[in-house]
Amino acid sequence: MTHEELEDAVPLYAVGALERTERQVLEAHLLSGCLACHASLKEHQSVAVLLPFSLTLTQPPRAIKAKIMAARTPAAAAESVTQPPNKPSLEPGEWMNHLFPPDEPSPASLFTWVTGVVLLALLAGGGYFAWDSYTRIAEDTTKLAQLQTELDRTRSALAERDRSLTASREDIQRRTSDVAALKDQLIQREAELDDAQAQLALRGGPPLRAPQDELGLLLRTPDVKAIPMAGTTMAKPAAGMLLFDARTKKAWLYAVNLPACPDGATYQVWAVYEKPVSVGLFCVNNGDTSHLFVTPLPNFKNAKQFIVSLEPVGGRSELSGPVYLSSQLP
Numbered sequence: 001m002t003h004e005e006l007e008d009a010v011p012l013y014a015v016g017a018l019e020r021t022e023r024q025v026l027e028a029h030l031l032s033g034c035l036a037c038h039a040s041l042k043e044h045q046s047v048a049v050l051l052p053f054s055l056t057l058t059q060p061p062r063a064i065k066a067k068i069m070a071a072r073t074p075a076a077a078a079e080s081v082t083q084p085p086n087k088p089s090l091e092p093g094e095w096m097n098h099l100f101p102p103d104e105p106s107p108a109s110l111f112t113w114v115t116g117v118v119l120l121a122l123l124a125g126g127g128y129f130a131w132d133s134y135t136r137i138a139e140d141t142t143k144l145a146q147l148q149t150e151l152d153r154t155r156s157a158l159a160e161r162d163r164s165l166t167a168s169r170e171d172i173q174r175r176t177s178d179v180a181a182l183k184d185q186l187i188q189r190e191a192e193l194d195d196a197q198a199q200l201a202l203r204g205g206p207p208l209r210a211p212q213d214e215l216g217l218l219l220r221t222p223d224v225k226a227i228p229m230a231g232t233t234m235a236k237p238a239a240g241m242l243l244f245d246a247r248t249k250k251a252w253l254y255a256v257n258l259p260a261c262p263d264g265a266t267y268q269v270w271a272v273y274e275k276p277v278s279v280g281l282f283c284v285n286n287g288d289t290s291h292l293f294v295t296p297l298p299n300f301k302n303a304k305q306f307i308v309s310l311e312p313v314g315g316r317s318e319l320s321g322p323v324y325l326s327s328q329l330p
């Protein structure tokens, strides 16, 4: 604006009819200290104060009023109310108020305020987010711990079952192998038994199966001497066979049809040298038709005769009872 334009604007300023931009330019000019414009403003203001009283009030057309109201912002309207155009004076402080209207917050303070609000919102939001996250993490951690505990429990239960199953399996395997071992042992024992029986039969040991079979085996063995024995008048159907195995120095007396021993009595075998010498005792039970008696007999070859007598239980040192079997004298 030229100075002339500024001078022309002063009366409009005095009645508050300038637009904001023009008003601010004029105010800046007045602040710069132009005495002419200052004097002109004072003059016009003194007149402007009186203007309302000299005017006759007329009702403006409604359309114009509406147009004016629409053109003005609510802030401007408020400003016009708080700042009437008929200011009595224009002190420097008020000029500053014109330049920096106090009812309008400065962009800087507005920015600060907005920033503060935003920061507060951010802080609140961040705090909520942190709290929410912390709560969720805590919940998740608790759930995870519970799941972990459950998993551990299930795992240990499974391990326990697995151990139990393994133990059962091992037990079954052990028992199976035990049975197999026992079976093997049994087979081996049977084989050993067969072998031992065969050996015994060959050597002239006691019979483990049918005495006849053992006796038959013994009879076929070399170095076995056989001495027949006959029943005396005490037992005519009785008979016997005394076998001597030279390798084992054992005598085998196989007796048949001897009567069962009465109570308190026993059969006693004698080898007769100069006189009868006891070789051993045996008993025949009721129902037995045969009996095999085996005894060591180192001095077989010097014996002249063999005798079986019936003696009291425990036997006697000398032949005293009735004779039942006797070898034929040579």
Ligand SMILES: [Zn+2]
Binding pocket: 003, 006, 007, 029, 034, 035, 036, 037, 038
């Ligand atoms: Zn001027």
